[in-house]
Amino acid sequence: MLIQINSTNREINIMQTSSQLTFQDKLGAWKARWGINRMNYKVEPGLYSLGNPDENSPVLVTANYKLTFDSLRKELSGLDAWILVLDTKGINVWCAAGKGTFGTTELVNRLLVVQLEKFVAHRTLILPQLGAPGVSAHEVTKLTGFKVVYGPVRAKDIKEFIQSGMKATPEMRTVKFSAYDRLVLTPIELVGTIKPSLMIFGVLFLLNLMGLGPFGLVDFYGYMGAVIIGCVLTPVLLPLIPGRAFAWKGWLLGFVWAVLVNVLNGWPDDPQYSLLRAIGYLLVFPAVSAYLALNFTGSSTYTSLSGVLKEMRIAIPVIIISIVIGCLLILINRFI
Amino acid sequence: MKHRYLKNVTTLKLGQSKCTGCGRCIEVCPHQVLAIVDSKCSIIDKDSCIECGACVKNCPFNALEVRPGVGCAAAVIKSWFTGEEPSCDCSSSGGCCS
Numbered sequence: 001m002l003i004q005i006n007s008t009n010r011e012i013n014i015m016q017t018s019s020q021l022t023f024q025d026k027l028g029a030w031k032a033r034w035g036i037n038r039m040n041y042k043v044e045p046g047l048y049s050l051g052n053p054d055e056n057s058p059v060l061v062t063a064n065y066k067l068t069f070d071s072l073r074k075e076l077s078g079l080d081a082w083i084l085v086l087d088t089k090g091i092n093v094w095c096a097a098g099k100g101t102f103g104t105t106e107l108v109n110r111l112l113v114v115q116l117e118k119f120v121a122h123r124t125l126i127l128p129q130l131g132a133p134g135v136s137a138h139e140v141t142k143l144t145g146f147k148v149v150y151g152p153v154r155a156k157d158i159k160e161f162i163q164s165g166m167k168a169t170p171e172m173r174t175v176k177f178s179a180y181d182r183l184v185l186t187p188i189e190l191v192g193t194i195k196p197s198l199m200i201f202g203v204l205f206l207l208n209l210m211g212l213g214p215f216g217l218v219d220f221y222g223y224m225g226a227v228i229i230g231c232v233l234t235p236v237l238l239p240l241i242p243g244r245a246f247a248w249k250g251w252l253l254g255f256v257w258a259v260l261v262n263v264l265n266g267w268p269d270d271p272q273y274s275l276l277r278a279i280g281y282l283l284v285f286p287a288v289s290a291y292l293a294l295n296f297t298g299s300s301t302y303t304s305l306s307g308v309l310k311e312m313r314i315a316i317p318v319i320i321i322s323i324v325i326g327c328l329l330i331l332i333n334r335f336i
Numbered sequence: 337m338k339h340r341y342l343k344n345v346t347t348l349k350l351g352q353s354k355c356t357g358c359g360r361c362i363e364v365c366p367h368q369v370l371a372i373v374d375s376k377c378s379i380i381d382k383d384s385c386i387e388c389g390a391c392v393k394n395c396p397f398n399a400l401e402v403r404p405g406v407g408c409a410a411a412v413i414k415s416w417f418t419g420e421e422p423s424c425d426c427s428s429s430g431g432c433c434s
Contacts, residue, residue: 097388098388098404129363129364129366130366132393132394134393137394138360138396150363150364168363170368174367174368238339244340244341244342244343295408295409297408297409298408301339301366302341302384302386305403305405306346306403307341307346308408310342
């Protein structure tokens with residue numbers, strides 16, 4: 001059953017775009033990576049023309065997260081194409097697909113709203129492969145008559161994909177997670193720790209005032225080191241760290257750091273350096289790193305919910321208990 | 337080099353009786369979990385499955401099933417407290433949806 005709408009009264013709106021990224025675009029991308037204005041970095045959904053497309057030009061479908069839109073169009077220099085931007089509430093393709101907003105319903109709606117059938121003679125849509133979790137290709141065809149072709153995972157392969165007659169190599173269909181891919185995800189992880197860290201420093205400051213301190217430089221850099229290990233070092237070194245679970249990987253590196261912090265401050269030779277404090281650090285810092293590393297599963301490309309749940313059922317209780325006991329030991333140490 | 341996560345956890349299932357070998361699942365899988373074996377689709381690398389649901393969504397014959405879900409640890413923890421289904425509401429402090 002094809003849905004037909006008498007749309008002669010509706011306004012037709014095509015927005016022009018190009019494959020050129022301006023300084024503002026690149027700055028905006030950098031800011032988004034650091035969490036600045038990230039939740040509102042959108043372009044208007046609808047139909048865009050890139051170059052000089054006609055009724056035979058390909059139609060590429062994407063999300064209205066500006067970083068996504070820019071990442072797509074910058075790979076299309078020299079092409080004449082239509083870009084159909086779906087309203088994914090400013091979220092990238094893969095996440096939106098998982099949520100359902102880059103989905104069958106939105107795609108069908110957007111097709112009808114922009115009246116795409118008036119601009120192209122063919123009835124083919126090229127979707128990013130990572131939109132597949134949200135889109136049922138055969139449903140789209142049933143409802144609109146448009147055929148869905150899944151293009152490559154990476155925009156940079158689109159030109160070759162189109163030129164080879166809509167054929168994708170297995171390489172084009174595989175998601176990678178290189179060190180660089182992992183690195184660009186770390187700023188946002190780090191920025192997410194600012195508020196909780198400031199609260200922790202606040203608490204330590206108050207404890208100092210109450211005479212339960214003194215918490216000082218070593219506690220500070222020990223904690224910051226654990227944060228950087230969990231948010232940055234573990235993600236970047238990910239495949240090189242032994243073990244499969246992310247929490248474990250974070251814990252391992254965090255443990256090495258905690259030992260280092262102890263050794264740098266006199267343990268075990270200096271009798272002034274209490275065992276309680278040393279053990280306290282060994283319990284707290286790796287747990288902090290483990291928790292932050294565990295959170296990186298949400299940004300990774302190869303973890304599953306079932307796997308994360310399995311990890312968490314063990315990791316979360318262990319982390320909580322470690323931190324509580326470790327903090328207690330450190331506090332007790334201040335009294336004796 | 338293929339990244340490897342935990343083993344034997346995925347909920348992916350393929351009902352060969354419904355499979356016609358159309359290959360849509362292979363086309364959409366981001367980790368080459370499936371391949372054609374004896375003119376039908378088959379799971380060849382189960383532990384690489386990330387339960388994204390792309391194959392399930394795009395199988396016209398309902399031969400596949402998986403328990404999809406937000407794989408974001410922060411969302412899961414939140415759902416333990418709220419009692420609701422984990423959802424990617426993408427708070428700016430979360431690590432998901434980068």
